[in-house]
Amino acid sequence: MMAGPDMPCSPDSRNISPSSTVLNLSDTDLGAEDEEKICAVCGDRATGYHFHAMTCEGCKGFFRRTVLKGTQFTCPFARSCTITKAKRRQCQACRYQKCLAVGMKKDMIMSEEALCARRELRRQKQHGEPNPPAQQTEKGSLTADQQELIEILSEAYKKNVDSSFSQFTYYQPSVRLHIQSPKSQGVASSSPSQEPTDGGLEEVLPDVFSVLPWLADLSTFMIQQVIQFAKGIPFFRALPVEDQISLLKGSTLQICAIQFNMTFDLENNVWVCGPHCYSVKQGTRAGFQQTHLELVQKFHVSLRKLNLHDTEYILLQALLLFSPDDVTVTQREAVDQIQERIALTLKSYIDHCHPLPEGSTSTAN
Structure with missing residues (x-):
């Protein structure tokens, strides 16, 4: 979007399409293993990540039914039963304890009510119906589970994301097109922004193609x-x-937009990538449409x-x-559960850290 500084060139980046990095993802890129996933409770073949653990469909259903019904089990053998695929039905008390363990x-x-509400919301999305106003929830501090989720995500982010872009070293050289100044040919310049150099013989214009590899x-x-x-x-790796x-594939570009916002300097209207700053003006001089860049900047200003x-x-x-609405996933229920858990944690964090003035109410459209 903006012209890059003069730095060493990445050897093969001119042949890289940014979107192809996502579109060509494969099992190898994600470190896929051929090993079959095993249920952590009974050792049966796991079907995915359920309620924060890799389990089979049987143990997922058992755990859900037990919690919703509030059933209390008693083990006749001092809670020391071994839970396997063959024996998992013999002692429900130990099976439930294994689920928790x-x-x-x-x-x-x-709850069944929440499931019905989610199904209704999904139906409304499919038919393009507007969402009903969200009901108010009581504000409070973060739960232990929400704090744990924040720690897990923060650790993954800080270990793998350089939000300051200080490690971004694959810059393309900023090629400049040197042309003879019109004034040196006795012709008046048609653009007031094009000024000759001190020597009066040539001026430096940005080459639109120089910024694309960068x-x-x-x-x-x-x-x-x-x-x-x-x-x-x-829990992403467990899927x-x-x-x-x-x-x-469905979320990377949107995530990049949010990630890039963390570099936006609101006071100076520039993106700060390590020691370098980039502005809309640089982008327009490089040949990009100012109208488009101004919309991008407006988004970043509003979010910042x-x-x-x-x-x-x-x-x-x-x-x-974890937003599967526009993509096809085999473990939709598991992904929906993770998405809802993150959304509720974000809502609780906002309520906890940015409380509204007393007497104010918040509504979601």
């Missing part, structure tokens, strides 16, 4: 960071590889004015990652 979360189970490098750098961030999230690829915390940026990017 492997990390299954009771607070991730949606932009490809920047885009590739950001996309690779998004992929690494996703791979650092345990089938085909679902991981679908989610990344919200004064989001780093935690809110991270939660927002994670929420985009």
Whole structure:
């Protein structure tokens, strides 16, 4: 979008299309393994990530029914039963304790009313109906589960994302087109912005093509960071590889936009990438449409004015990652559960850190 500084060129970035980094994702890119996923509770073949643990359909259903019904089990053998695929029905008490021991979360189970509401919301989206106003929820501090989620996402983000772009070194050289000044030929310049150099013999104009390889490098750098961030999230890695690829394809560019906003300097209206700053003016001089760049800048100004915390940026990017509405995933229920968990955590964090003035109410449209 903006002209890059004079720095060493990435050897093959001129042949890289930024979008191809996402579109050509494969099992190898995500470190896929051929090993079959195993249920952490009974050892049966796991179908995905359910209630914060990798389980089979049988243990998922058992845990859900037990929690919703509030059933109390008693073990006749001092709670020492071994839970396997063949014996998992013999002692429900030990099976339930094993579910809790492997990390299954009771607070991730949606009530029947919540499930009905989600199905209705999905139906409305499919038919293009407007969403009803969200009901007010009582504000409070973050739960232990929400704090744990923030820690997991923050650790994955900080380990894999260079939000200051200090590690971005694959810059393209900023090629400049030197032409003879019209004034040196006795012809008046048609553009007041084109001024001759001190020597009066030539002027320097930005070459629109010089910025494109740099932009490809920047885009590739950001996309690779998004992929690494996703791979650092345990419950993303627990999903089938085909679902991981679908989610990344459907969200990476949106995540990059949010990530890039973290570099925007609101006071000077520039993007600060390490030691370098880039502005809309540089982009227009390089040949990009000013109208488009101004819309991009307007978005970044509006988002930056919200004064989001780093935690809110991270939660927002994670929420985009687990948004399966426009992509096909095999574990939709698991992804929906993760998405809702992140959304509720973000809402609680906002309520906790940015409380409204007393007497004010918040509504969602």
